[in-house]
Amino acid sequence: MSQNTFSEFFSQIYAERWPKLLAALQAKPRQEGLNPFGCADEPYFLDAASIVAARALPISPGHAVLDLCAAPGGKSLVLAERIKDAGTLVANERSATRRARLKRVLEEYLPEELLRRVRITGHDASKWCIYEKDAYDAILLDAPCSSERHLIAQPKLLAEWTPNRTRFLAQRQYAMLASALQVVRVDGHVLYATCSISPFENDGVIEKLIKKRGEKISVIPPSAPFGESTRYGWLILPDTTEFGPLYFALIKREC
Numbered sequence: 001m002s003q004n005t006f007s008e009f010f011s012q013i014y015a016e017r018w019p020k021l022l023a024a025l026q027a028k029p030r031q032e033g034l035n036p037f038g039c040a041d042e043p044y045f046l047d048a049a050s051i052v053a054a055r056a057l058p059i060s061p062g063h064a065v066l067d068l069c070a071a072p073g074g075k076s077l078v079l080a081e082r083i084k085d086a087g088t089l090v091a092n093e094r095s096a097t098r099r100a101r102l103k104r105v106l107e108e109y110l111p112e113e114l115l116r117r118v119r120i121t122g123h124d125a126s127k128w129c130i131y132e133k134d135a136y137d138a139i140l141l142d143a144p145c146s147s148e149r150h151l152i153a154q155p156k157l158l159a160e161w162t163p164n165r166t167r168f169l170a171q172r173q174y175a176m177l178a179s180a181l182q183v184v185r186v187d188g189h190v191l192y193a194t195c196s197i198s199p200f201e202n203d204g205v206i207e208k209l210i211k212k213r214g215e216k217i218s219v220i221p222p223s224a225p226f227g228e229s230t231r232y233g234w235l236i237l238p239d240t241t242e243f244g245p246l247y248f249a250l251i252k253r254e255c
Contacts, residue, residue: 006161010148013199017239021197024238025149025245034074036081040108046074047195049236049246052224054078054140056234056248057191061086063137068125068180071098073105075142080110080118090136092121092128126175129182137188139180143173145194145201149238149245166198173205177251181209181217184253189220193248197237202247206232209251220250 011018032051033043054075059065059082070076070091080089091106093099099122106118123131125141146166151157173194180190194201206219210232219232226243227236233249 006152006158009163010197014197021237021239022152024242025152025197027238029149029238030242034077035109036077037084037109037111037114039111044074044077044105044109047243047246049227049241049243050075050142050195051078052227052236053142053191053193053246053248055082056222056224056250057138057140058189058250059083059087059138063087064090064135066090066092066136066139066180066183068092068128068139068141068176069094069143070120071095071102073102073109075140076102076106076118077109079140080106080114083117084114087117089118090121091118092123092125094122094124096122126172126179129179133182134185136184139184139188139190140193141176141180141190142193143176143201145169145173145196146198147195148197149195166196166200169196170198170200170205170208173201174208177205177209178213181213181251181253186253186255188253190251190253191248192233192251193246195244195246197245197247202235203230203232203249206249206251216253216255218252218254220252222248222250 031045032048033045035043067076071093076091093102177192184190222234226241227234236244236246238244
């Protein structure tokens with residue numbers, strides 16, 4: 001495959017918008033700095049769209065919160081800031097290398113008292129429901145995805161890209177989301193997010209969840225200071241906002 005095949009695929013989705021979006025994806029991303037507790041010498045920089053998504057997950061004092069795919073740790077910092085007075089956070093990352101980085105970030109940016117209420121784990125997100133169910137009030141699932149912005153910057157990976165890649169990833173993402181819906185408590189929320197621009201990995205995953213488990217969930221229309229609504233969620237793209245790409249959808253477990 002080639003960059004032309006990649007562009008042909010996404011030009012069919014984004015039509016006349018695609019050239020501008022492609023140029024925005026190739027540009028240096030704009031980032032914001034986080035140092036919520038003043039523990040570190042320098043801020044932790046991440047895309048502002050990621051901050052918006054992590055803040056869209058409903059969290060109340062005392063909640064048990066799970067970050068299912070937490071590395072490198074930016075969204076976990078946002079979640080930790082929101083449980084600073086009461087509550088617990090589990091930050092999970094299956095990859096040992098990425099988990100080590102996650103641990104360093106949390107230890108650098110969180111105060112000791114809060115760290116005692118944070119647990120780092122290394123489980124397979126798609127199989128979490130085998131070990132634990134009805135255990136958390138709020139779950140963030142920032143699922144591994146195509147990450148087209150990073151893909152474009154690596155010619156070798158771009159040359160290997162095919163449309164089947166995004167369809168395969170969507171299957172993995174659905175497995176993780178279906179697991180999360182068993183792990184969250186009734187009346188709890190799961191925020192599903194990706195940094196993909198592919199509808200297969202975004203609204204497509206939510207649509208599949210509705211078809212298979214629609215009687216057990218409700219999809220809550222989200223909103224944000226910037227970006228645009230989709231059929232089921234919210235999409236932040238860099239051609240109009242300078243941030244992203246970032247998609248998120250909010251799901252409530254009803255029974």
